[in-house]
Amino acid sequence: MLDVDLLPGGLALIMEYQEGVQTLDKLQETHGGRLPQSVARELFQQLMIAMEFCHRLGLSNRDCKITDLLVRVCPLSGDVRLQLADFSFAKDADKDEDSNPMAQHGSALFAAPEVITASHAARYGGTQADIWSCGVVLCTLLFGCHPHLAAADLDAAPGDQILVILQNALAGRIMVPREDAAAQPEAFALMSAMLTVNPQQRPDATAVLRHPWLRAGLGSGARGPELAELNSGLLADGRLRAEAAARGAEVRARVAELLDSLLGGRGRGAAAGAAAGPRS
Template sequence: MGQCCGKAAVGENGDVATTIVAPEEVHPQSPLPVSEVSNNPSVRNTPTRGSPWPSPYPAGVAPSPARSTPRRFFRRPFPPPSPAKHIKASLAKRLGQGKPKEGTIPEDSGNEGGGQMLDKTFGYGKNFGAKYELGKEVGRGHFGHTCCAKGKKGELKDQVVAVKIISKAKMTTAISIEDVRREVKILRGLSGHKHLVKFYDACEDSNNVYIVMELCEGGELLDRILSRGGRYPEEDAKAILRQILNVVSFCHLQGVVHRDLKPENFLFTSRSDDADMKLIDFGLSDFIKPDERLNDIVGSAYYVAPEVLHRSYSLEGDIWSIGVITYILLCGSRPFWARTESGIFRAVLRADPNFDDVPWPSVSPEAKDFVKRLLNKDYRKRMTAVQALTHPWLRDENIPIPLDILIYKLVKSYLHATPLKRAALKSVSKALTEDELFYLRAQFALLEPNKDGRVSFENFRMALVSNATDAMKESRVPDILNSMTTLSYRKMDFDEFCAAAISTHQLEAREGWEQIASIAFEHFEQEGNRIITVEELARELNLGSTAYSILKDWIRSSDGKLSFLGYTKFLHGVTIRSSNTRHHQ
């Protein structure tokens, strides 16, 4: 399977529809060649070609950008596995040494700018040969390959390292050059995390760019899954997921979205059973501002989130990928499977994971709830990486909880909300269960409240400063503080913090949401509910007069106040398509 990518189609009304385009289309019903193993990553901004076949896919979704990419590890096609069929059986014909790796997305051939030569100088050191002695190849991708090497001098003298060698000949556009610059910038900026591959150096010569990193000799997480028969016992899966979530939460706080999380991109430092894992391969990663949404479709087909296919996504896309990894760890099969990449995309958009067949009946209810809250197709309802660490199934009170960037986003929205919305949120905060309160207490403690038990703007600022890296500055995460300056003039106690830092969308995904909403509405009736007109309610929701006919059903005719239906709908809010997306040129 290769990277997936797409092209936006703009309709007459200005809406953007997702179109997955392919250099070569394959009829969805036709068998694929038995001998072919595709390693053809798809192309960003590839011109659309029409297919002679009627499309079986949802409106705006065309077949895959790659011909048979789901079978990167397979020598021949195989029938769809049952939801409990072990990965080991499915991957019995996996390629041996030198198996193809997905690389960064290839670009259109030729030079940009009307034949102007591209500047392929990066400003990195030119003395790679003097500093490192290359050894054997340990991996290969689309743009280049990875070798082990030994340092000749300096701090890395006699130390064995990994060197990712990226061919300049394959950097055929400004985009591909910028992708390499960004990968190095991210690796350099994300420094110091235990579960992040260490970056040492970047060099270049006339032919290649050399990225020098820590060598992880323990193999991929995928290999460990296979060696265990395709699945992990719950306790062992927890140990893996805590490491994954910890490093991903760190990346997200720094404003870095990985965009290609999968078992192949987590390496063990050694062959030991208790070896640490390291997250690698930031070739598809990007910096992202707190309120920004990306629109280029990249990733690996089995792990791509629905909103990525819809071309509007943020950090939550990584959480979906972790949900897929968790599903695989617990049952040994993929939650979304098809013979073709386009079939996988259709399953991601339409199908629900199977939790009924073996071994799921023997999996704990807490583990199933954990997976479901990661694989929610509504990205707003997914847990963050930090929230997942505090989930009852995974919680370990001996492991420190990291700071969550979501807290800043929610508090910012609360500070700019209307008095009625703040009253509604305060009512919800009084109905929270202990599970939600555990997470909120941990986040509040990380803000280091003052002696009076309250927090101010300075607490939020210092919490970010204490976690800052160069990557955080590059992604401009601290800019979110500019929208929180009202806390410079007042303080927030824990009760108000709970109201400010809860997501009603996430609560709606809980099985106990109805009870929470019912208790919250009782508090709202006593303290916050008031007479409101349809016109005022529309202004609260930033809606026009066309919504009056709907909103009038939210108001009780008996007293002119919000009904229970109106209260829950008001909490949910109205989704307005955001134009704050970034287009990669």
């Protein structure tokens, strides 16, 4: 987010403009619903590098899905670059006193079991929920299907499909066709580990990046297995953290100022609380 401003209709968030990008689902459509393994692997590694970076900063996204992944295809080389967008439901453990998420945020199609069943009495780890969502993304990229929806259920009404997906997710049933799983055993094993119902048994983002499937056969646009260590170098530079913290504080102060203006100066405490974000 670059800035915030107060318009007649409410508070406006001014985001960075991305030229020449499309959402990942549109790229999938050009490949008939599933991507070649080499392209899927390269894109998924980029996603996990971005996610690991966030997690190591104490930030969980909580709403990772195909339509929030932006891709840019280089017209000359054909290389594809991915960006993780939309942090509307993100949770910053370093900023929030109540660091454990408890709300049912995000898309049901990509939500982890603990998010589906979340309540104030049953909180969950945001980073572990992100791993589940990324596992669903991996399945759609490689196999062109949702991991918890069998081919026999594709003709069901949308509401019935959602119900089937939730039931299978909670039960840990993966519905990828056997022949597809057998054709890409390493990728299927990684996806299955990420879709473990018990969040404590899922690999973290660093472990995912070190998985053999992600470290082999990368396309010409990738820099190779050393990308798994890229975030360590970035985070070792304290200036990056300091700049991010300063920018975050600046935006929160600006939001509080605008909300106070919107309230006519009647609720400075409420404005500050709203700027800090919900405890959810």
